[in-house]
Amino acid sequence: MENSFLSEFKKRNYFNQCTNYEELEQLMNKNKIRAYIGFDCTSSSLHVGSLLQIMCLRLLQKYGHQPIVLLGGGTTRIGDPSGKEETRKILPEKVIEKNTKNIENVFKIFLKTKNKNTKPIFVNNYKWLGKLNYIKFLRKIGIHFTINKMLSFDSIKIRLDREQSLSYMEFNYMILQAYDFLELNKNKNCSMQIGGSDQWGNIVNGVELIKRHSNKQVFGLTTPLITLSSGSKMGKTEKGAVWLDKKLLTTYDYWQFWRNTDDEDVLRFLQMFTDLSLEKIEELKNKNINQLKIILANETTSMLHGKAAAAKAEQTAKNTFEKKSVGTDLPTLILKKKQVINGINIIDLVTATNLSNSKSEVRRMIKNKGIKINNETVESDKFNILLNNFGKENFLKLSHGKKNHVIVKIN
RNA sequence: GGAGGGGUACCAAAGUGGUCAAAUGGGGCGGGCUGUAAACCCGUUGACUUCGGUCUUCGAAGGUUCGAAUCCUUCUCCCUCCA
Incomplete structure (x- = not known):
């Protein structure tokens, strides 16, 4: 039986x-x-x-x-x-x-x-x-x-x-x-x-x-050994291991990891890594693929970081990617007003965040149009950030590529 | 213990006196297309720079040379074979 x-x-x-x-x-x-x-x-x-x-x-x-x-x-x-x-x-x-x-x-x-x-x-x-x-x-x-x-x-x-x-x-x-x-x-x-x-x-x-x-x-x-549809082993990304540990990987990054799953892997991963019943997954099957990815990210993240944290991560992702705005889960760098008053060079600002720690890399990024402030491409590595780049609420969004964003705040 | 082979960037691998910050492929990163996907195309991939250059890197330390990843010496680690 x-x-x-x-x-x-x-x-x-x-x-x-x-x-x-x-x-x-x-x-x-x-x-x-x-x-x-x-x-x-x-x-x-x-x-x-x-x-x-x-x-x-x-x-x-x-x-x-x-x-x-x-x-x-x-x-x-x-x-x-x-x-x-x-x-x-x-x-x-x-x-x-x-x-x-x-x-x-x-x-x-x-x-x-x-x-x-x-x-x-x-x-x-x-x-x-x-x-x-x-x-x-x-x-x-x-x-x-x-x-x-x-x-x-x-x-x-x-x-x-x-x-x-x-x-x-x-x-x-x-x-x-x-x-x-x-x-x-x-x-x-x-x-x-x-x-x-x-x-x-x-x-x-x-x-x-x-x-x-x-x-x-x-x-x-x-x-079985899980491989991604791309053929590579699961668990390692560009930035390193996807840790099951708050201290080593933020909720938002964990959520993003799942959100970025290949189309081909989504259903399989829903079965393997969530508690959703198989019937439920069967029902979801025909949903929009991006909806499914969000469900996958929410389910997996809730399991590790809790429901509330997952919801926060989802909201942050929504703000960041759909509204091109910001969310509370993005990493934040806080500056003192006097650090900004005479202007901060863009290279120094980026290297002060965890977006990059190499000035050469930032120069390269700027040349390749990959650094943005409040969604606007930074054109020159001589660019200085001034107080008026920070909006009414005293913050700006600094982006490295499309997926990595940091909030810079003035205290 | 004896005999050989080898250590080059994230990985694989070329280079065996100058043209070498180092071919090529993969990977990564960025851009384009899209949907935060895949595929594809383009750019980029040591650090610092006043963009003129400067500094550090081919296992480690010395040496030869105007000049070394490349030649010599010592050390070290790995591999193979023999005992």
Whole structure:
């Protein structure tokens, strides 16, 4: 019989592969289960690249299952070779610990924490990996892995085929991840691991380890790698990562990220990254594409920054792009009156904002007609801003290209 | 430990004494067209500049030379092969 969680999982395009779909269906129909996803702690927070996994955890909650968030404090000390062409740099322990805390906070926003039965369980694998005894580990766990098999996994094979070096440390990564699953199965009664498609090998290892070690059946489920219709990986923009963190990316910029989605991706993203029901999305389908993008931006932004903040961002975008005016969410630079009274050179003004920090770049921008004050192109890099450039309300809008605007105010 | 190959801008990659702030492609940025889309076209892509130039950059430090990304020495990192 079809399982409601899995069927929605599929319909929302989260599904890539499963170790044993039919039996997983049976299990999930019978019991509420615990499932985990592991997160790497290599950066100071999470970005949109991890959003799909987060959505999976939310979906588990929706159907009454309980997510386990595994923070890879231990495995990050080793470095996952999957999909990497080179050994990645190993971070100092202090940084990893700090990252771990920040990342945990992201989940506290996205996941529901009130319901006792579905609230997320946070674990850090450093807790058990950090105190492993090498000999005991090899005897207990190592015995279940054959080198022959390990060499056949993509993450290893690709490196070897390309004759790129792979350290022994990294080679052990998959065993550690498999061990994590075993640990969670034993101590937290966790019966499923979810992950990106690049984690398939690591996940299968865990499933097999548990089979051999404990003779228990557990499951692995993977999500596809999301690419934009342009073919590039999701989550990185010109300006850097799209962080799921207020401190690292403003609400307005986050909203804009979603608003700027390619036409081709909009429906898919509505399914993947919003809570809108599939029926609702079906209804919306025929709406104007730009309306859909606004809905997408509002839904995704509300989830992270709250409804009110999202509405503010939307209003700011409306003012900025439709009315060619300004909105409260635009970044603001405040100047003292005496700084302006004798005029400020345009280059100095632009570099004082976060629009640019290079004078050469600003000169270039002016030459290419990309700098505007109150929607009027600045023609010369000798242009001086005077008090009368600020309107009655003592502010002006400074634009860098079409999408980047800053309000400059006189105090 | 031994033998080779290599480190050039955001990335890939050319350049092996002057014409090199460094070809070309991708990416980025800006403009045009549009819808804050895609595709396409054009411009631009080290820093500073009084727009004359000036300064810094081809793994690092020295050296040869009027002149070095290019030649020499030492160091360093990466890769391959052998042990």
